[in-house]
Amino acid sequence: MASPENALMQEASQMKDHTLPPTTEPSQRFSKDLNLGMFEVNQFRTLAKGKFSRIYHAKDRETGLEYALKTMRKTDLILGRVEEQARGSFKIQSEMDHPNVLRVFGQFEGKYEDESYIYILMELSKKGSLYDLMKQNIGLPEPQAAKLVAQLAKALKHIHGKNILHRDINPENILIGSDGEVKVSGFIWSKPMVDGHCSGLCGLLDYLAPEMLNGAENYDTMIDVWCLGVLTFELLAGKAPFEDDMLMTQKRIKNLDMEVPSSVSAEATDLIHKILVLDPRKRLSLEEIQQHPWILMHN
Template structure:
Protein backbone atom coordinates (compact mmCIF):
# COMPACT_ATOMS: atom_id res chain seq x y z
CA UNK A 1 0.00 0.00 0.00
CA UNK A 2 1.43 3.32 -1.04
CA UNK A 3 -0.98 5.45 0.93
CA UNK A 4 -4.59 6.30 1.56
CA UNK A 5 -7.02 9.18 1.77
CA UNK A 6 -10.62 9.48 2.86
CA UNK A 7 -13.74 11.57 2.71
CA UNK A 8 -16.96 11.55 4.74
CA UNK A 9 -18.09 8.23 3.27
CA UNK A 10 -15.07 6.24 2.08
CA UNK A 11 -11.45 5.30 2.66
CA UNK A 12 -9.38 5.06 -0.53
CA UNK A 13 -6.29 2.86 -0.67
CA UNK A 14 -3.45 3.57 -3.09
CA UNK A 15 -2.15 0.17 -4.18
CA UNK A 16 0.47 -1.08 -6.58
CA UNK A 17 -0.78 -1.78 -10.10
CA UNK A 18 -1.36 -5.51 -10.63
CA UNK A 19 -1.42 -6.18 -14.39
CA UNK A 20 -1.95 -9.93 -13.88
CA UNK A 21 -5.46 -9.32 -12.55
CA UNK A 22 -7.29 -11.62 -10.16
CA UNK A 23 -5.61 -14.86 -9.21
CA UNK A 24 -9.12 -16.37 -9.36
CA UNK A 25 -9.27 -15.93 -13.14
CA UNK A 26 -5.93 -17.65 -13.60
CA UNK A 27 -6.95 -20.52 -11.31
CA UNK A 28 -10.27 -20.92 -13.13
CA UNK A 29 -8.54 -20.96 -16.52
CA UNK A 30 -5.95 -23.54 -15.44
CA UNK A 31 -8.24 -25.64 -13.24
CA UNK A 32 -5.51 -25.94 -10.61
CA UNK A 33 -1.91 -24.88 -10.08
CA UNK A 34 1.28 -26.92 -10.11
CA UNK A 35 2.86 -27.82 -6.78
CA UNK A 36 5.64 -25.34 -7.46
CA UNK A 37 3.27 -22.43 -8.20
CA UNK A 38 1.09 -23.35 -5.21
CA UNK A 39 4.12 -23.48 -2.90
CA UNK A 40 5.37 -20.10 -4.09
CA UNK A 41 1.98 -18.44 -3.74
CA UNK A 42 1.32 -19.88 -0.27
CA UNK A 43 4.81 -18.97 0.96
CA UNK A 44 4.45 -15.39 -0.30
CA UNK A 45 0.94 -15.09 1.14
CA UNK A 46 2.04 -16.36 4.54
CA UNK A 47 4.69 -13.64 4.69
CA UNK A 48 2.21 -10.97 3.57
CA UNK A 49 -0.32 -12.13 6.17
CA UNK A 50 2.38 -12.12 8.86
CA UNK A 51 3.12 -8.49 7.94
CA UNK A 52 -0.59 -7.62 8.24
CA UNK A 53 -0.91 -9.43 11.57
CA UNK A 54 2.17 -7.65 12.92
CA UNK A 55 0.28 -4.42 12.14
CA UNK A 56 -2.81 -5.84 13.95
CA UNK A 57 -4.77 -6.19 10.71
CA UNK A 58 -6.93 -9.29 10.25
CA UNK A 59 -8.06 -9.67 6.62
CA UNK A 60 -10.96 -12.11 7.21
CA UNK A 61 -11.73 -12.73 3.52
CA UNK A 62 -8.70 -14.36 1.94
CA UNK A 63 -9.81 -16.14 -1.25
CA UNK A 64 -8.63 -16.27 -4.89
CA UNK A 65 -10.93 -13.39 -5.89
CA UNK A 66 -9.16 -11.14 -3.35
CA UNK A 67 -5.65 -11.90 -4.56
CA UNK A 68 -4.02 -10.05 -7.45
CA UNK A 69 -1.05 -10.92 -9.63
CA UNK A 70 1.75 -8.48 -10.31
CA UNK A 71 3.89 -8.10 -13.42
CA UNK A 72 6.20 -10.93 -12.30
CA UNK A 73 3.32 -13.21 -11.28
CA UNK A 74 3.82 -12.18 -7.65
CA UNK A 75 0.70 -12.48 -5.52
CA UNK A 76 -0.77 -9.47 -3.71
CA UNK A 77 -3.53 -9.29 -1.12
CA UNK A 78 -6.45 -7.03 -2.09
CA UNK A 79 -9.99 -6.17 -0.98
CA UNK A 80 -9.61 -5.31 2.67
CA UNK A 81 -13.37 -4.64 2.92
CA UNK A 82 -13.88 -7.20 5.73
CA UNK A 83 -10.54 -6.50 7.37
CA UNK A 84 -10.26 -5.05 10.83
CA UNK A 85 -7.53 -3.29 12.75
CA UNK A 86 -7.72 -5.22 15.99
CA UNK A 87 -4.98 -4.55 18.54
CA UNK A 88 -7.06 -6.51 21.08
CA UNK A 89 -7.26 -9.34 18.55
CA UNK A 90 -10.60 -10.98 19.50
CA UNK A 91 -13.64 -10.44 17.23
CA UNK A 92 -17.20 -11.78 16.97
CA UNK A 93 -18.45 -10.75 13.52
CA UNK A 94 -19.38 -13.51 11.08
CA UNK A 95 -17.90 -12.31 7.81
CA UNK A 96 -16.06 -13.57 4.78
CA UNK A 97 -16.90 -16.21 2.20
CA UNK A 98 -18.51 -19.51 3.22
CA UNK A 99 -15.94 -21.93 1.76
CA UNK A 100 -13.13 -20.12 3.62
CA UNK A 101 -14.82 -19.65 7.01
CA UNK A 102 -13.09 -21.40 9.92
CA UNK A 103 -14.97 -23.48 12.52
CA UNK A 104 -14.81 -20.72 15.14
CA UNK A 105 -16.74 -18.34 12.85
CA UNK A 106 -19.22 -20.98 11.70
CA UNK A 107 -19.91 -21.82 15.36
CA UNK A 108 -20.32 -18.16 16.36
CA UNK A 109 -17.28 -18.13 18.64
CA UNK A 110 -14.76 -15.33 19.06
CA UNK A 111 -12.00 -15.32 16.48
CA UNK A 112 -8.64 -13.70 15.93
CA UNK A 113 -5.98 -13.54 13.22
CA UNK A 114 -5.97 -17.34 13.02
CA UNK A 115 -8.95 -17.05 10.65
CA UNK A 116 -6.43 -15.94 8.01
CA UNK A 117 -4.20 -18.93 8.74
CA UNK A 118 -7.19 -21.24 8.19
CA UNK A 119 -7.93 -19.48 4.89
CA UNK A 120 -4.37 -20.19 3.69
CA UNK A 121 -5.00 -23.90 4.28
CA UNK A 122 -8.21 -23.70 2.25
CA UNK A 123 -6.36 -21.80 -0.47
CA UNK A 124 -3.51 -24.29 -0.72
CA UNK A 125 -5.98 -27.15 -1.09
CA UNK A 126 -7.87 -25.20 -3.76
CA UNK A 127 -4.64 -24.32 -5.59
CA UNK A 128 -3.70 -28.01 -5.80
CA UNK A 129 -7.14 -29.58 -6.34
CA UNK A 130 -9.15 -26.86 -8.09
CA UNK A 131 -12.00 -26.64 -5.55
CA UNK A 132 -12.14 -25.65 -1.86
CA UNK A 133 -11.92 -28.60 0.57
CA UNK A 134 -15.36 -28.19 2.18
CA UNK A 135 -17.42 -27.24 -0.88
CA UNK A 136 -20.81 -28.96 -1.19
CA UNK A 137 -24.12 -28.36 -2.93
CA UNK A 138 -25.72 -26.72 0.14
CA UNK A 139 -24.70 -24.12 2.69
CA UNK A 140 -25.75 -26.30 5.63
CA UNK A 141 -23.67 -29.26 4.42
CA UNK A 142 -20.66 -26.99 3.92
CA UNK A 143 -21.10 -25.61 7.44
CA UNK A 144 -21.16 -29.18 8.82
CA UNK A 145 -18.04 -30.20 6.91
CA UNK A 146 -16.20 -27.10 8.16
CA UNK A 147 -17.26 -27.77 11.77
CA UNK A 148 -16.00 -31.36 11.53
CA UNK A 149 -12.94 -30.38 9.46
CA UNK A 150 -14.10 -33.07 7.04
CA UNK A 151 -11.35 -32.94 4.41
CA UNK A 152 -11.62 -35.36 1.48
CA UNK A 153 -8.12 -35.97 0.17
CA UNK A 154 -7.89 -36.73 -3.54
CA UNK A 155 -5.75 -39.61 -4.74
CA UNK A 156 -2.26 -38.43 -5.56
CA UNK A 157 -2.14 -35.52 -3.12
CA UNK A 158 1.53 -35.36 -2.04
CA UNK A 159 2.03 -36.35 1.59
CA UNK A 160 3.93 -33.16 2.43
CA UNK A 161 1.10 -31.05 0.93
CA UNK A 162 -1.44 -32.99 3.02
CA UNK A 163 0.71 -32.38 6.07
CA UNK A 164 0.90 -28.61 5.50
CA UNK A 165 -2.81 -28.28 4.72
CA UNK A 166 -3.67 -30.42 7.75
CA UNK A 167 -1.53 -28.22 10.01
CA UNK A 168 -3.30 -25.09 8.76
CA UNK A 169 -6.82 -26.55 8.93
CA UNK A 170 -6.89 -27.40 12.63
CA UNK A 171 -10.25 -26.97 14.38
CA UNK A 172 -8.48 -25.48 17.41
CA UNK A 173 -7.08 -22.12 16.22
CA UNK A 174 -4.25 -22.26 18.77
CA UNK A 175 -2.97 -25.48 17.14
CA UNK A 176 -2.66 -24.04 13.63
CA UNK A 177 0.81 -23.81 12.16
CA UNK A 178 2.34 -20.35 12.74
CA UNK A 179 2.55 -18.28 9.55
CA UNK A 180 6.31 -17.92 9.86
CA UNK A 181 6.67 -21.73 9.68
CA UNK A 182 4.98 -22.03 6.27
CA UNK A 183 7.99 -20.99 4.14
CA UNK A 184 10.10 -23.57 6.03
CA UNK A 185 7.63 -26.43 5.65
CA UNK A 186 8.96 -29.43 3.64
CA UNK A 187 6.27 -29.00 0.93
CA UNK A 188 7.36 -25.42 0.28
CA UNK A 189 11.08 -26.17 0.54
CA UNK A 190 10.84 -29.14 -1.84
CA UNK A 191 9.03 -27.10 -4.47
CA UNK A 192 11.05 -23.89 -4.17
CA UNK A 193 14.48 -25.49 -3.81
CA UNK A 194 15.59 -24.49 -7.33
CA UNK A 195 13.76 -21.16 -7.55
Protein backbone atom coordinates (compact mmCIF):
# COMPACT_ATOMS: atom_id res chain seq x y z
CA MET A 1 0.00 0.00 0.00
CA ALA A 2 1.38 3.40 -0.96
CA SER A 3 2.14 5.53 2.11
CA PRO A 4 -0.32 8.31 3.02
CA GLU A 5 2.35 10.99 3.32
CA ASN A 6 0.75 13.38 0.87
CA ALA A 7 -2.91 12.67 1.58
CA LEU A 8 -4.94 15.87 1.51
CA MET A 9 -8.25 14.74 3.01
CA GLN A 10 -9.87 11.80 4.81
CA GLU A 11 -13.52 12.21 5.88
CA ALA A 12 -15.47 10.33 8.54
CA SER A 13 -18.13 8.05 7.09
CA GLN A 14 -20.64 9.12 9.74
CA MET A 15 -20.80 12.75 8.61
CA LYS A 16 -24.33 14.05 8.14
CA ASP A 17 -25.32 14.42 4.49
CA HIS A 18 -26.82 17.78 3.50
CA THR A 19 -28.36 18.01 0.05
CA LEU A 20 -27.90 21.42 -1.52
CA PRO A 21 -31.29 23.07 -2.19
CA PRO A 22 -31.44 25.15 -5.39
CA THR A 23 -31.62 28.39 -3.39
CA THR A 24 -28.38 27.62 -1.57
CA GLU A 25 -26.28 26.42 -4.49
CA PRO A 26 -22.72 27.31 -3.37
CA SER A 27 -21.91 29.15 -6.61
CA GLN A 28 -24.74 31.58 -5.72
CA ARG A 29 -24.20 31.66 -1.97
CA PHE A 30 -20.47 32.31 -2.32
CA SER A 31 -20.58 34.82 -5.16
CA LYS A 32 -19.82 37.44 -2.51
CA ASP A 33 -16.54 37.70 -0.63
CA LEU A 34 -15.84 34.79 1.67
CA ASN A 35 -14.57 35.20 5.20
CA LEU A 36 -13.93 32.92 8.13
CA GLY A 37 -16.79 34.42 10.13
CA MET A 38 -19.31 32.84 7.73
CA PHE A 39 -18.48 29.38 9.08
CA GLU A 40 -18.47 27.43 12.29
CA VAL A 41 -15.10 25.67 12.11
CA ASN A 42 -14.64 22.69 14.40
CA GLN A 43 -10.94 22.76 15.28
CA PHE A 44 -11.38 19.49 17.13
CA ARG A 45 -12.67 17.79 13.99
CA THR A 46 -9.54 17.61 11.86
CA LEU A 47 -10.31 15.72 8.67
CA ALA A 48 -6.69 15.47 7.57
CA LYS A 49 -3.19 16.80 8.09
CA GLY A 50 -0.68 17.39 5.33
CA LYS A 51 2.80 18.84 5.22
CA PHE A 52 1.47 22.31 4.43
CA SER A 53 -2.21 22.07 5.30
CA ARG A 54 -4.89 20.97 7.69
CA ILE A 55 -8.48 20.33 6.73
CA TYR A 56 -11.36 20.93 9.13
CA HIS A 57 -15.06 20.32 9.18
CA ALA A 58 -16.91 23.62 8.62
CA LYS A 59 -20.60 24.55 8.72
CA ASP A 60 -22.14 27.53 6.94
CA ARG A 61 -23.73 29.64 9.69
CA GLU A 62 -26.52 30.83 7.37
CA THR A 63 -27.55 27.59 5.63
CA GLY A 64 -26.25 24.87 7.93
CA LEU A 65 -24.56 23.16 5.00
CA GLU A 66 -21.34 21.31 5.71
CA TYR A 67 -18.01 21.67 3.92
CA ALA A 68 -14.35 20.84 4.18
CA LEU A 69 -12.14 23.85 4.91
CA LYS A 70 -8.51 23.54 3.90
CA THR A 71 -6.20 25.83 5.87
CA MET A 72 -2.63 26.66 4.84
CA ARG A 73 -0.32 28.92 6.83
CA LYS A 74 1.35 31.33 4.42
CA THR A 75 4.67 31.19 6.28
CA ASP A 76 4.85 27.42 5.74
CA LEU A 77 4.01 27.76 2.05
CA ILE A 78 6.66 30.42 1.51
CA LEU A 79 9.36 28.48 3.37
CA GLY A 80 8.43 25.33 1.46
CA ARG A 81 8.43 27.26 -1.82
CA VAL A 82 4.97 25.97 -2.70
CA GLU A 83 2.81 29.10 -2.36
CA GLU A 84 2.45 29.37 -6.13
CA GLN A 85 1.41 25.71 -6.44
CA ALA A 86 -1.09 26.06 -3.59
CA ARG A 87 -2.77 29.06 -5.18
CA GLY A 88 -2.61 27.50 -8.63
CA SER A 89 -4.25 24.29 -7.44
CA PHE A 90 -7.41 26.18 -6.48
CA LYS A 91 -7.57 27.95 -9.84
CA ILE A 92 -7.16 24.66 -11.70
CA GLN A 93 -9.64 22.72 -9.59
CA SER A 94 -12.23 25.51 -9.72
CA GLU A 95 -12.31 25.15 -13.51
CA MET A 96 -13.40 21.51 -13.26
CA ASP A 97 -17.06 20.60 -13.59
CA HIS A 98 -17.48 16.84 -13.34
CA PRO A 99 -19.29 14.57 -10.85
CA ASN A 100 -16.06 12.62 -10.28
CA VAL A 101 -13.91 15.67 -9.48
CA LEU A 102 -14.10 17.24 -6.01
CA ARG A 103 -15.72 20.67 -6.15
CA VAL A 104 -14.13 23.78 -4.68
CA PHE A 105 -16.30 26.79 -3.88
CA GLY A 106 -13.94 29.56 -2.93
CA GLN A 107 -10.54 30.72 -1.75
CA PHE A 108 -9.90 33.51 0.72
CA GLU A 109 -7.26 34.80 3.09
CA GLY A 110 -7.44 35.73 6.74
CA LYS A 111 -5.62 35.89 10.04
CA TYR A 112 -5.84 33.58 13.02
CA GLU A 113 -3.77 34.17 16.16
CA ASP A 114 -1.67 36.75 14.27
CA GLU A 115 -0.76 34.26 11.53
CA SER A 116 -1.81 34.74 7.90
CA TYR A 117 -3.63 31.82 6.29
CA ILE A 118 -4.99 30.83 2.92
CA TYR A 119 -8.34 29.02 3.10
CA ILE A 120 -10.00 26.87 0.45
CA LEU A 121 -13.66 25.87 0.85
CA MET A 122 -14.35 22.46 -0.64
CA GLU A 123 -17.04 19.86 -1.11
CA LEU A 124 -17.26 17.55 1.88
CA SER A 125 -16.54 13.97 0.93
CA LYS A 126 -18.86 11.63 2.79
CA LYS A 127 -16.96 8.37 3.02
CA GLY A 128 -13.28 9.18 3.30
CA SER A 129 -10.59 8.43 0.76
CA LEU A 130 -9.94 5.51 -1.53
CA TYR A 131 -6.90 4.85 0.64
CA ASP A 132 -9.24 4.34 3.62
CA LEU A 133 -11.39 1.94 1.62
CA MET A 134 -8.36 -0.04 0.47
CA LYS A 135 -7.06 -0.35 4.03
CA GLN A 136 -10.37 -1.86 5.08
CA ASN A 137 -10.52 -4.24 2.11
CA ILE A 138 -7.22 -5.72 0.91
CA GLY A 139 -8.13 -6.39 -2.68
CA LEU A 140 -11.53 -5.05 -3.75
CA PRO A 141 -14.11 -7.21 -5.54
CA GLU A 142 -13.60 -6.85 -9.29
CA PRO A 143 -17.07 -5.39 -10.04
CA GLN A 144 -16.45 -2.62 -7.50
CA ALA A 145 -12.90 -1.97 -8.71
CA ALA A 146 -14.01 -1.83 -12.35
CA LYS A 147 -16.67 0.77 -11.54
CA LEU A 148 -14.11 2.93 -9.74
CA VAL A 149 -11.61 2.64 -12.61
CA ALA A 150 -14.30 3.58 -15.15
CA GLN A 151 -15.24 6.68 -13.13
CA LEU A 152 -11.59 7.69 -12.82
CA ALA A 153 -11.09 7.32 -16.56
CA LYS A 154 -14.02 9.69 -17.10
CA ALA A 155 -12.65 12.17 -14.56
CA LEU A 156 -9.19 12.13 -16.13
CA LYS A 157 -10.68 12.61 -19.58
CA HIS A 158 -12.44 15.72 -18.26
CA ILE A 159 -9.26 17.02 -16.59
CA HIS A 160 -7.19 16.44 -19.74
CA GLY A 161 -9.92 18.14 -21.76
CA LYS A 162 -9.19 21.26 -19.71
CA ASN A 163 -5.55 21.01 -20.89
CA ILE A 164 -4.40 19.92 -17.41
CA LEU A 165 -2.21 17.04 -16.25
CA HIS A 166 -3.07 15.91 -12.72
CA ARG A 167 0.37 14.34 -12.06
CA ASP A 168 -0.50 12.90 -8.64
CA ILE A 169 -3.21 10.28 -9.05
CA ASN A 170 -3.02 7.90 -6.08
CA PRO A 171 -5.44 6.50 -3.47
CA GLU A 172 -4.91 9.37 -1.02
CA ASN A 173 -6.02 11.93 -3.61
CA ILE A 174 -9.23 10.12 -4.53
CA LEU A 175 -12.18 10.62 -2.21
CA ILE A 176 -15.44 8.68 -1.97
CA GLY A 177 -18.78 10.46 -2.25
CA SER A 178 -22.05 9.63 -0.49
CA ASP A 179 -23.11 7.20 -3.23
CA GLY A 180 -19.73 5.46 -3.41
CA GLU A 181 -18.58 7.48 -6.42
CA VAL A 182 -14.97 8.66 -6.73
CA LYS A 183 -13.99 12.32 -6.36
CA VAL A 184 -10.56 13.27 -7.70
CA SER A 185 -8.76 15.84 -5.53
CA GLY A 186 -5.15 16.73 -4.70
CA PHE A 187 -4.42 19.16 -7.53
CA ILE A 188 -1.34 20.75 -5.93
CA TRP A 189 1.03 19.27 -8.56
CA SER A 190 -1.39 19.70 -11.45
CA LYS A 191 -0.16 21.80 -14.33
CA PRO A 192 -1.43 23.20 -17.64
CA MET A 193 0.08 21.53 -20.69
CA VAL A 194 2.11 23.48 -23.22
CA ASP A 195 1.66 22.02 -26.70
CA GLY A 196 0.25 18.90 -25.04
CA HIS A 197 3.21 18.37 -22.71
CA CYS A 198 4.53 19.09 -19.20
CA SER A 199 7.87 18.63 -17.43
CA GLY A 200 9.11 18.14 -13.87
CA LEU A 201 9.28 15.32 -11.33
CA CYS A 202 6.43 15.01 -8.81
CA GLY A 203 4.02 12.52 -7.26
CA LEU A 204 4.25 9.37 -5.14
CA LEU A 205 7.22 7.16 -6.03
CA ASP A 206 5.08 4.00 -6.33
CA TYR A 207 2.97 5.76 -8.97
CA LEU A 208 5.66 7.54 -11.02
CA ALA A 209 5.64 6.77 -14.74
CA PRO A 210 8.93 5.45 -16.19
CA GLU A 211 9.32 8.39 -18.56
CA MET A 212 9.16 10.77 -15.58
CA LEU A 213 11.74 8.70 -13.67
CA ASN A 214 13.97 8.61 -16.73
CA GLY A 215 14.08 12.40 -16.79
CA ALA A 216 11.98 13.06 -19.86
CA GLU A 217 11.85 16.81 -20.39
CA ASN A 218 8.39 16.52 -21.91
CA TYR A 219 5.65 14.03 -21.13
CA ASP A 220 1.93 13.96 -21.83
CA THR A 221 -1.39 12.63 -20.58
CA MET A 222 -0.01 9.11 -20.58
CA ILE A 223 1.61 9.70 -17.17
CA ASP A 224 -1.89 9.96 -15.66
CA VAL A 225 -2.91 6.84 -17.59
CA TRP A 226 0.09 5.02 -16.09
CA CYS A 227 -1.06 6.07 -12.61
CA LEU A 228 -4.51 4.68 -13.38
CA GLY A 229 -2.88 1.36 -14.30
CA VAL A 230 -0.92 1.28 -11.04
CA LEU A 231 -4.10 2.08 -9.14
CA THR A 232 -6.03 -0.67 -10.94
CA PHE A 233 -3.35 -3.16 -9.87
CA GLU A 234 -3.41 -1.92 -6.27
CA LEU A 235 -7.21 -1.99 -6.08
CA LEU A 236 -7.19 -5.68 -7.01
CA ALA A 237 -3.95 -6.90 -5.43
CA GLY A 238 -3.95 -4.84 -2.25
CA LYS A 239 -0.49 -3.40 -2.89
CA ALA A 240 1.26 -1.32 -5.53
CA PRO A 241 2.90 -3.34 -8.34
CA PHE A 242 6.43 -1.99 -7.84
CA GLU A 243 6.37 -1.49 -4.06
CA ASP A 244 9.84 -1.91 -2.53
CA ASP A 245 12.52 0.29 -0.97
CA MET A 246 13.19 3.56 -2.78
CA LEU A 247 16.00 2.41 -5.08
CA MET A 248 14.42 -0.96 -5.88
CA THR A 249 11.05 0.65 -6.63
CA GLN A 250 12.70 2.93 -9.18
CA LYS A 251 14.53 -0.01 -10.73
CA ARG A 252 11.38 -2.15 -10.87
CA ILE A 253 9.38 0.63 -12.53
CA LYS A 254 12.06 1.17 -15.18
CA ASN A 255 12.26 -2.59 -15.86
CA LEU A 256 8.49 -3.17 -15.61
CA ASP A 257 9.23 -5.76 -12.93
CA MET A 258 5.78 -6.76 -11.70
CA GLU A 259 3.60 -9.83 -11.38
CA VAL A 260 -0.18 -9.73 -11.32
CA PRO A 261 -1.51 -12.15 -8.66
CA SER A 262 -3.22 -15.28 -9.94
CA SER A 263 -6.34 -14.27 -7.99
CA VAL A 264 -6.92 -11.45 -10.50
CA SER A 265 -9.09 -12.41 -13.48
CA ALA A 266 -7.64 -12.81 -16.97
CA GLU A 267 -9.67 -9.83 -18.21
CA ALA A 268 -8.39 -7.50 -15.46
CA THR A 269 -4.84 -8.78 -15.94
CA ASP A 270 -5.11 -8.00 -19.64
CA LEU A 271 -6.14 -4.42 -18.90
CA ILE A 272 -3.27 -3.92 -16.45
CA HIS A 273 -0.72 -5.24 -18.94
CA LYS A 274 -2.07 -2.94 -21.65
CA ILE A 275 -1.85 0.15 -19.46
CA LEU A 276 1.45 -0.50 -17.68
CA VAL A 277 3.61 -0.37 -20.80
CA LEU A 278 7.04 1.29 -20.75
CA ASP A 279 6.50 3.06 -24.07
CA PRO A 280 3.79 5.68 -23.38
CA ARG A 281 2.79 5.65 -27.05
CA LYS A 282 1.69 2.02 -26.70
CA ARG A 283 -0.46 2.42 -23.59
CA LEU A 284 -4.22 2.27 -23.88
CA SER A 285 -5.89 5.65 -24.12
CA LEU A 286 -8.59 6.63 -21.63
CA GLU A 287 -11.20 5.97 -24.32
CA GLU A 288 -9.79 2.48 -24.92
CA ILE A 289 -9.77 1.79 -21.19
CA GLN A 290 -13.46 2.69 -21.00
CA GLN A 291 -14.17 0.23 -23.83
CA HIS A 292 -12.05 -2.61 -22.45
CA PRO A 293 -14.01 -5.86 -21.91
CA TRP A 294 -13.26 -5.92 -18.17
CA ILE A 295 -14.69 -2.42 -17.73
CA LEU A 296 -17.74 -3.12 -19.90
CA MET A 297 -18.36 -6.40 -18.10
CA HIS A 298 -18.90 -4.61 -14.77
CA ASN A 299 -20.43 -1.28 -15.86
